[in-house]
Amino acid sequence: MRVAMIGAGYVGLVSGACFADFGHDVVCVDTDRSKIDRLQSGIMPIFEPGLPELVAANARAGRLTFTDDLAAGVRGAEAVFIAVGTPSRRGDGHADLSFVHAAARAIAAELTGYAVIVTKSTVPVGTGDEVERTIREARPDAEFAVVSNPEFLREGAAIGDFKRPDRIVIGTEDARARDVMTELYRPLFLNASPLLFTARRTAELIKYAANAFLATKITFINEIADLCEVVGADVQDVARGIGLDNRIGSKFLHAGPGYGGSCFPKDTLALIKTAQDFGAPVRIVETVAAVNDQRKRAMAKKVIAAADGSVRGKTVAVLGLTFKPNTDDMRDSPAIAVVQALQDAGAIIRAFDPEGVEQAKLVLTDVDYARDPYDCVTGADVAVLVTEWDAFRALDMDRVRTLMTTPVLVDLRNVYRPEEMARRGIDYRSIGRA
Numbered sequence: 001m002r003v004a005m006i007g008a009g010y011v012g013l014v015s016g017a018c019f020a021d022f023g024h025d026v027v028c029v030d031t032d033r034s035k036i037d038r039l040q041s042g043i044m045p046i047f048e049p050g051l052p053e054l055v056a057a058n059a060r061a062g063r064l065t066f067t068d069d070l071a072a073g074v075r076g077a078e079a080v081f082i083a084v085g086t087p088s089r090r091g092d093g094h095a096d097l098s099f100v101h102a103a104a105r106a107i108a109a110e111l112t113g114y115a116v117i118v119t120k121s122t123v124p125v126g127t128g129d130e131v132e133r134t135i136r137e138a139r140p141d142a143e144f145a146v147v148s149n150p151e152f153l154r155e156g157a158a159i160g161d162f163k164r165p166d167r168i169v170i171g172t173e174d175a176r177a178r179d180v181m182t183e184l185y186r187p188l189f190l191n192a193s194p195l196l197f198t199a200r201r202t203a204e205l206i207k208y209a210a211n212a213f214l215a216t217k218i219t220f221i222n223e224i225a226d227l228c229e230v231v232g233a234d235v236q237d238v239a240r241g242i243g244l245d246n247r248i249g250s251k252f253l254h255a256g257p258g259y260g261g262s263c264f265p266k267d268t269l270a271l272i273k274t275a276q277d278f279g280a281p282v283r284i285v286e287t288v289a290a291v292n293d294q295r296k297r298a299m300a301k302k303v304i305a306a307a308d309g310s311v312r313g314k315t316v317a318v319l320g321l322t323f324k325p326n327t328d329d330m331r332d333s334p335a336i337a338v339v340q341a342l343q344d345a346g347a348i349i350r351a352f353d354p355e356g357v358e359q360a361k362l363v364l365t366d367v368d369y370a371r372d373p374y375d376c377v378t379g380a381d382v383a384v385l386v387t388e389w390d391a392f393r394a395l396d397m398d399r400v401r402t403l404m405t406t407p408v409l410v411d412l413r414n415v416y417r418p419e420e421m422a423r424r425g426i427d428y429r430s431i432g433r434a
């Protein structure tokens with residue numbers, strides 16, 4: 001099948017490369033000329049494990065091309081995906097749909113034969129209706145259907161998630177579009193991937209409900225962790241104790257510095273706004289978002305407490321900046337709030353991240369970047385582990401202790417064991433453990 005992917009960002013590029021790998025003929029279109037130039041030269045705009053190889057193999061096979069010429073990409077495509085960004089709109093927290101509408105208008109102008117326009121971007125309920133109206137007004141003659149197909153891939157495991165998804169949600173009531181979508185995803189059927197067909201509005205809401213639920217689960221265990229600290233319980237054991245119950249499940253029960261990333265913060269906020277607009281507020285999610293916001297800066301207080309109540313003039317070594325390992329994505333990373341709060345309190349920040357430094361430089365100022373974890377902790381008064389990259393999971397703690405001015409480690413991901421750290425002579429603080 002011929003597929004056009006509008007937006008060659010995280011989702012568009014991964015989805016486009018995976019569809020090409022299934023044998024479809026994919027053109028990725030992006031308005032960012034420099035991104036297209038880099039992709040044409042085989043340079044990835046993001047860090048995602050396995051992506052360079054997947055893109056190279058399919059580009060070589062002639063199934064995956066890149067262009068900034070939307071007309072050329074859309075011409076003759078049977079499926080046109082909209083995978084552009086939907087960030088939080090400044091000021092009110094609604095999803096900013098300007099990129100989606102711009103893409104819809106551009107696509108409308110180029111439609112030739114029957115095409116299915118597929119919204120892969122995360123968009124509020126009713127956006128599919130608006131996209132359809134926009135295209136219909138611009139092109140009363142065109143033959144098309146607008147389908148919602150939200151994406152659930154996780155950064156850092158994006159290719160595996162796309163190729164072996166738990167489910168593929170397809171929102172359409174159009175029989176012809178349903179056939180096209182079934183054919184598009186048919187290569188996954190060998191793995192018995194469940195296609196879930198729903199109404200378009202339902203599909204749009206499923207994506208937000210899923211992210212809001214996961215954000216709630218994280219926030220729940222984070223609050224339980226705070227309670228553990230004051231009552232002398234262990235949150236790891238609590239998480240295990242409840243997670244073994246199949247009704248609860250063990251995933252997303254890792255206490256930490258609060259959720260971040262390119263999706264949960266903006267999607268919870270957008271759901272809250274939509275629900276308020278429709279007069280059916282989602283109070284649990286409102287609370288989750290508020291608790292999570294407050295938590296990120298509270299993590300800085302934890303570091304300050306570990307540094308005997310003040311970090312003024314002290315050097316804090318920050319291990320990990322991205323919102324999670326195996327990505328270079330800094331969007332809404334908890335590290336941003338932690339670093340800024342520590343800087344506000346007078347700390348000198350020295351940081352190391354295996355892949356995120358280039359992106360971090362765009363959002364953080366006055367940070368001294370180290371070569372590796374040991375370089376980072378050298379001369380530091382306190383170290384804080386913010387992102388659980390593999391590179392931080394087995395540090396030589398005897399070396400860390402001797403390199404630091406004072407061996408204080410605040411582990412916001414519970415990577416290490418308190419008894420072991422005590423044995424190594426490290427003043428160790430973690431989340432939700434004695």
Ligand SMILES: NC(=O)c1ccc[n+]([C@@H]2O[C@H](COP(=O)([O-])OP(=O)(O)OC[C@H]3O[C@@H](n4cnc5c(N)ncnc54)[C@H](O)[C@@H]3O)[C@@H](O)[C@H]2O)c1
Pocket residue numbers: 006007008009010011012029030031032035083084085086099102103106120121122123151152153154155262263
């Ligand atoms: N990143 C994730 O893990 C993830 C997961 C699931 C869903 N989503 C959703 O997918 C959507 C895209 O997210 P992303 O992380 O890939 O964003 P991104 O910012 O990485 O990529 C968006 C791309 O779209 C391009 N673009 C914008 N307007 C365009 C236009 N009119 N024509 C062509 N290209 C255009 C931009 O230049 C950019 O390269 C969002 O709605 C997001 O919520 C993201």
